[in-house]
Structures are given as C-alpha cells and as structure tokens.
Amino acid sequence: MEILIEFQDRLLKSTTNDFRRYLHGQINWKQRMIAIKGPRGAGKTTLFLQYLKFDLGLPSTALYITADHTWFYNHSLLETATDWYKMGGRTLFIDEVHKYPQWSRELKNIYDGLPDMQVVFSASSALDIYRGEADLSRRVITYTLPGLSFREYLSFITGKQFDHIALADLPTRHRDFSRQILHELQPLPFFKKYLQNGYLPIIAEGEAEYLLKLEQVVNAIVDVDLSYIASFNAGTAIKIKKLLAVIAESVPFKPNIAALARKLDMSRDSVYQYIYLLKDARLLNVLSAEGSGVSTLQKPDKIYLENTNLIHTMTERPETGNIRETFLLGQLLNSGKVVYAPPAGDFQVGDMVIEAGGKNKKATQVKDTLQYMIAADDIETGIGTQVPLWLFGFLY
Incomplete structure (x- = not known):
C-alpha cells in the first residue's frame, strides 16, 4: 500500500484551495457511496483532493487512488479496499473507475462486505452506473x-466571487444583475475568451496551449474512455471523430441519419447509437421537441457540440450563430434545466422560449409566444425581453 500512499501524498502536496467548483458544496459527503461523473479536465480529481486535504484535514483513515495506476496490474479494487480497511482506512476515493474492468461488481462487493467503508469514485460521463x-x-x-460556467470562469481568472442567477429571475431582474457585475468588471472581453478557451480548468496551464490540450482530451475520450465502455475498435473511433467534425461545421446540425450512415459507412442504428454515446460522454448535446421521446433510436431535432471550445478546436471558421446557440444550450442543460426544441425560437424551458442572436436581434420569430427572452450577444445590459447572452453563463 505504501506506493499508493506516496502517490497520494505527492498529489496532495501541490493541491491548493484557491478555487473550488460549484459542485463541491452541493455534494452530500456523508453518503456511503458517491459517484461523480464528468468530462475529462472538469476538475473531478482536484475536487477529491481538495475535500481530502482541506475538508477532512488529511486524516490517516482516507486514501485517494486512481484505477489506472500500475498497482492494479496485479491487485484488485476489492483487495485494495480490504487491505486499506484492515489498516484502519474508512474512506476510499477512486478516480477513473471506468478504467477498471470489473468496477461495478467489485464496488458492490466493497459496499456490501465493508459496511464501515465510504467509497467516493469518479468516472467518465459515459459510464452508465445503473447498467x-x-x-x-x-x-x-x-x-x-x-465544465466551467461563465460565472465560474470569471472567478477562476479574476479571483472575484459572483452569485449564481436563477433563470426565473432573468426576465424581470436582468438589468439589476448586469449592473452589479459591471460594477466589478466588463464582461464582454472575458466572454469572448471563455467561448474560445475557458470551459475547462486546464486553462490554468496556459491559454496558448489550451485548444491543443482540449484536442488531446477529445482524443482520450474517444480512443480510451469510450473504448473501455463500448468496446469499439480504432476504425470506429475514426468514424466517431468524423461525425464530430461534421457537427462542428454545421449551423447548427439538423441530422439526416441516412446521409450520415452512408458518409460514415455505418448502419442507421449505429449512427443513433454513437450520437447518444457521445452525448453521454459530454461531447454532444441533443435537442428534441417536447413529447418526442428520448429513445436512442429517436432522431433528435438538432445536435450541438457540448461546448463552444470544442467548436474552436474542430473548425477554423466557427459560425457565430452556432457559437451562440451552443453556449446557451450548454449553460441551460448544465444548470439542470430540461430543454426542448420549440415550434418557434431556439430553446424552450417550461413555458419560456429563448431565442439567441446578435445585439440587433428582433423578436420576429417568437413574438407570438406568451413568454420569451432574446439572448442577445455583444451587449453589456439589456432592456425589456432582451437579455445579455453572457448573463446566461451565471445559471450555475
């Protein structure tokens, strides 16, 4: 076990408490088994280490391990947890659990066989814990x-703290919110940078290398994470990357499944399967009309990349409208909203329809809708139903 303890101690030594993800305060850390899913680079490892170091105070009863450590070449998770328990351990943090072949069975055995052991594990977003x-x-x-909301990005970059904003308050209070934030900084220059290279905390490692590192993250998700989960080969990985590239260049992408199947030399069912697998992996967001169902064989009305940074990674000439809609949909979904494709406008949340556009965007498309907002780009403050697009980045 010494090699695992030394590995943990090296990581903890460089762990700081300067910035914490919003999820940290929402987790019920008293639960016996906790799973945290999310894309690579979102900060799951740091979240674990911060809790271990600054909340628990480095107790001798807690241990951080990662499932892709060489230790597991000849040791099992169950064996490791049991040995740790015998040494007095009562909390086990397991990172990247999806890289361990029999993760589900052994986690169950740990839960049932070591009733005093708490297990907190992280995994790829594509990991289906219930399957x-x-x-x-x-x-x-x-x-x-x-990934980071625009609100979190501002805190991460500037050190200034901002409260999150409820979507229900935006229609009536957006001018007040804008003025409060403008008192601290001018958001538009930061917003432009966030759209290109601010979604993941790896921005701390350097702005110049960010898109290259994001490309490496995408390759790792497709080549490594999804191959563990879906057991596909290198040829399939290439086709999936081609699918992502097609979507990145669209405005946004309204899928023609038959045409995609021919272009990628796949069956229609395989195209559906990989679209929803990429959604689970947090590389895509899909949008369907209300009441259309969520079957993996149900064609979505629109498909977007999961965040705007991916668009900048995959195409040299990103389309402005695609960037705006991708940002807006991502922030709505990440804040826990259920979003549909409305008959008119871009997005529907409950009875509210939201249309994304530039600063001169009119309400022509949604004027007959009872409740609507125009999410307008390139403005610091809005008026009436016109709300600054960047302000939707404060929803979580």
Whole structure:
C-alpha cells in the first residue's frame, strides 16, 4: 500500500484551495457511496483532493487512488479496499473507475462486505452506473460535474466571487444583475475568451496551449474512455471523430441519419447509437421537441457540440450563430434545466422560449409566444425581453 500512499501524498502536496467548483458544496459527503461523473479536465480529481486535504484535514483513515495506476496490474479494487480497511482506512476515493474492468461488481462487493467503508469514485460521463455488471442503483448517489460556467470562469481568472442567477429571475431582474457585475468588471472581453478557451480548468496551464490540450482530451475520450465502455475498435473511433467534425461545421446540425450512415459507412442504428454515446460522454448535446421521446433510436431535432471550445478546436471558421446557440444550450442543460426544441425560437424551458442572436436581434420569430427572452450577444445590459447572452453563463 505504501506506493499508493506516496502517490497520494505527492498529489496532495501541490493541491491548493484557491478555487473550488460549484459542485463541491452541493455534494452530500456523508453518503456511503458517491459517484461523480464528468468530462475529462472538469476538475473531478482536484475536487477529491481538495475535500481530502482541506475538508477532512488529511486524516490517516482516507486514501485517494486512481484505477489506472500500475498497482492494479496485479491487485484488485476489492483487495485494495480490504487491505486499506484492515489498516484502519474508512474512506476510499477512486478516480477513473471506468478504467477498471470489473468496477461495478467489485464496488458492490466493497459496499456490501465493508459496511464501515465510504467509497467516493469518479468516472467518465459515459459510464452508465445503473447498467453495470452488478446493481449499484440502490447504493450509489450520483453527481455530474460539467465544465466551467461563465460565472465560474470569471472567478477562476479574476479571483472575484459572483452569485449564481436563477433563470426565473432573468426576465424581470436582468438589468439589476448586469449592473452589479459591471460594477466589478466588463464582461464582454472575458466572454469572448471563455467561448474560445475557458470551459475547462486546464486553462490554468496556459491559454496558448489550451485548444491543443482540449484536442488531446477529445482524443482520450474517444480512443480510451469510450473504448473501455463500448468496446469499439480504432476504425470506429475514426468514424466517431468524423461525425464530430461534421457537427462542428454545421449551423447548427439538423441530422439526416441516412446521409450520415452512408458518409460514415455505418448502419442507421449505429449512427443513433454513437450520437447518444457521445452525448453521454459530454461531447454532444441533443435537442428534441417536447413529447418526442428520448429513445436512442429517436432522431433528435438538432445536435450541438457540448461546448463552444470544442467548436474552436474542430473548425477554423466557427459560425457565430452556432457559437451562440451552443453556449446557451450548454449553460441551460448544465444548470439542470430540461430543454426542448420549440415550434418557434431556439430553446424552450417550461413555458419560456429563448431565442439567441446578435445585439440587433428582433423578436420576429417568437413574438407570438406568451413568454420569451432574446439572448442577445455583444451587449453589456439589456432592456425589456432582451437579455445579455453572457448573463446566461451565471445559471450555475
């Protein structure tokens, strides 16, 4: 076990408490088994280490491990947890659990066989905890950590703290919110940078290298994470990357499944399967009309990349309208909203229809809708139903 303890100690030594993701305060850390899903680079590892170092105070009863450590070449998770328990351990943090072949079965065995052991694990967003080899659905509480909101990005970059804004308050209070934020900084220059390279905390490692590192993240998700989960080969990975490239260049992408199947030399069912797999992996967002169902064989009305940084990574000439809609949909979904494709306008949340556009965007498309907002780009403050697009980045 010494090699694992030394590995943990090296990571903890460089862990700071300067910035915490919003999810940190929402997790019920007293649960016996906790899962945190999210894209690579979102900060799951840092969240674990911060809790271990600054909340628990480095207790001798807690241990951080990662499932892709060489230790697991000849040791099992169950064996490791049991040995740790015998040494007095009562909390085990397991990172990248989806890289361990029999994760579900052994987590169940740990839960049932070591009733005093708390397990907190992280995994790829594509990991389906409720469809594993063993039933964990009654044992685990699951949280999802998306990329940074624009609000978090501002705090991360400037050190200034901002409160999150409820979507229900935007129609009547957006001017007040804008003025409060403008008192601290001018948001538009930061917003432009965020759209290109601010969604993941890896921005701390340097702005110049960000898009290259994001490309490496995408490759790792497709080539490594999804191959563990879906067991596809290198040829399939290439086709999936081609699918992502097609979507990145669209305005936004309204899928023609038959045409995609021919272009990628796949069956229609395979195209549907990989679209929804990429959605689970937090590389795509899909949008359907209300009441149309969520079957993996149901064609979505529109498909977007999961965040605007991916667009900048995959195309040299990103389309402005696509950027705006991708940002808006992502912030709405990440804040926990259920979003549909309305008959008129871009997005529908409950009875509210939201249309994204530039600063001169008119309400022509949604004027017959009872409740609507225009999410307008390139403005610091709005008026009436016109709300600054950047302000939707404060929803979480």
